[in-house]
Amino acid sequence: MNWNIHSLEELEDAVWRCTACGNCKTAYAYGPPPFFGEICPAGVEYGFDGNMASKGKIAFARGILNGDLEWDPGLVDAVYKCTVCAGCQNQCELDHKPFIPEIIEAMRRKAFDDGVGPMPSQKVVAQSMASFDNPYQGPRRVRTDWTRPFKKEKRPIKNIMKESAPILYYVGCTGAFNLPVRNLPTATASVFQKLGLDFGILGENEICCGSTAMRLGDHNAFRRVAEANLETFKKLHDERGVNTLVTSCAGCYRAILKDYSLSDEYEKMMAGIKVIHTSEFLHNLHKDGKLKLTKRLPWKVTYHDPCHTGRHLQKFKIDEDGSVQWKGSFLETSEADCLFDIPRELLTAIPGVELKEMERVRDNSYCCGGGGGVMTGYPDWAAKNASLRIEEGMDTDAEQMVSICPFCHYNLNQGAARIKSDMKLHDLVELVDLALE
Numbered sequence: 001m002n003w004n005i006h007s008l009e010e011l012e013d014a015v016w017r018c019t020a021c022g023n024c025k026t027a028y029a030y031g032p033p034p035f036f037g038e039i040c041p042a043g044v045e046y047g048f049d050g051n052m053a054s055k056g057k058i059a060f061a062r063g064i065l066n067g068d069l070e071w072d073p074g075l076v077d078a079v080y081k082c083t084v085c086a087g088c089q090n091q092c093e094l095d096h097k098p099f100i101p102e103i104i105e106a107m108r109r110k111a112f113d114d115g116v117g118p119m120p121s122q123k124v125v126a127q128s129m130a131s132f133d134n135p136y137q138g139p140r141r142v143r144t145d146w147t148r149p150f151k152k153e154k155r156p157i158k159n160i161m162k163e164s165a166p167i168l169y170y171v172g173c174t175g176a177f178n179l180p181v182r183n184l185p186t187a188t189a190s191v192f193q194k195l196g197l198d199f200g201i202l203g204e205n206e207i208c209c210g211s212t213a214m215r216l217g218d219h220n221a222f223r224r225v226a227e228a229n230l231e232t233f234k235k236l237h238d239e240r241g242v243n244t245l246v247t248s249c250a251g252c253y254r255a256i257l258k259d260y261s262l263s264d265e266y267e268k269m270m271a272g273i274k275v276i277h278t279s280e281f282l283h284n285l286h287k288d289g290k291l292k293l294t295k296r297l298p299w300k301v302t303y304h305d306p307c308h309t310g311r312h313l314q315k316f317k318i319d320e321d322g323s324v325q326w327k328g329s330f331l332e333t334s335e336a337d338c339l340f341d342i343p344r345e346l347l348t349a350i351p352g353v354e355l356k357e358m359e360r361v362r363d364n365s366y367c368c369g370g371g372g373g374v375m376t377g378y379p380d381w382a383a384k385n386a387s388l389r390i391e392e393g394m395d396t397d398a399e400q401m402v403s404i405c406p407f408c409h410y411n412l413n414q415g416a417a418r419i420k421s422d423m424k425l426h427d428l429v430e431l432v433d434l435a436l437e
């Protein structure tokens with residue numbers, strides 16, 4: 001397969017378009033009421049006007065490209081001190097806007113190819129991907145530990161490698177291996193069974209989607225697992241009748257939908273398969289009257305928009321031939337694919353749930369701080385940043401914070417524990433499971 005993954009050199013034109021204006025420091029909405037808030041976790045922690053936020057990182061990209069800068073430990077560290085949350089991208093209105101997170105990842109790919117990246121503490125991810133096909137050093141057999149209660153209660157989950165089913169539930173490594181968020185696959189399978197859906201999992205044959213590797217610049221590991229997954233999905237479609245791939249992980253969803261589409265064989269391999277996030281899948285069933293949320297949950301809930309199901313799915317229109325403005329200029333953003341309304345509609349369809357919105361929401365959501373390899377590379381910063389988000393949630397008077405990403409869920413939990421907050425973290429699917437008879 002050929003992959004259209006840009007090198008830093010290929011992004012050179014975009015790299016020179018940043019004017020260092022600093023507009024990407026703050027998220028803003030004109031209201032009413034008008035609001036301004038910090039948007040860059042790296043800027044909040046390390047200082048926006050230093051080198052750590054996007055304008056500094058893009059300046060580094062220029063320095064690397066024109067030979068003014070050479071890799072040294074400080075430069076590598078600066079390139080990896082970023083959650084790749086795209087908060088800066090959402091604020092910038094200049095022509096390199098569509099490429100900002102890509103510039104940061106392209107610097108990481110270059111660091112990786114030059115043998116200086118990722119950070120020493122993140123190298124465990126690359127080793128784990130090579131040995132275990134997941135970033136958590138988890139043996140394959142542990143992947144199905146969460147299914148044990150289902151077996152015990154004689155409600156086994158189909159192994160889709162052996163039995164046909166139209167729905168593949170792609171669990172993702174975080175839900176499978178990360179003990180504090182195993183409630184997510186458990187709740188998802190429970191909901192699917194309550195609804196009588198014919199679904200299966202890959203079980204021990206599931207491998208990582210490659211998202212973490214891609215965010216860290218390890219494009220070789222990403223391509224390896226992505227190609228293997230695409231082959232598997234095609235085989236499952238042709239031989240097991242799979243027509244829907246549901247995932248409850250924001251990282252997997254973004255990777256399969258967006259990163260995999262960089263392959264020249266994506267259309268062929270995914271023909272006949274719809275990729276959908278659990279929240280949208282369940283929202284559709286609710287809309288069609290097939291999911292009845294009847295039990296009351298008298299909870300005050302705030303909702304955290306994960307970057308990977310939110311602004312990472314924005315699409316950008318570029319003036320390719322210069323017929324509207326000038327060649328290569330940024331024209332407009334589409335949020336049609338972003339999961340902003342869908343999870344909120346499903347959440348508020350649960351009787352008794354009162355949604356209390358934080359200030360920074362939707363495309364201006366404040367990243368939990370765990371993405372882009374930060375949770376592995378800089379765990380203290382990741383938890384500290386998550387505490388800021390928890391405090392923002394506490395300001396709404398909510399008692400529960402709900403999201404649709406196990407990675408955010410895990411990191412926000414760490415943040416709540418760090419400040420001894422009573423805020424409880426849940427995945428939206430867990431609430432749906434509770435609200436179903």
Ligand code: SF4
Pocket residue numbers: 017018019020021022023024025054055058088091092093094100
């Ligand atoms: S990335 Fe955009 S908003 Fe940020 S400093 Fe550069 S031009 Fe300004």
Ligand code: SF4
Pocket residue numbers: 039040041042043052053054057081082083084085086087088089101
């Ligand atoms: S991607 Fe996020 S953390 Fe990285 S520079 Fe942009 S706003 Fe800051």
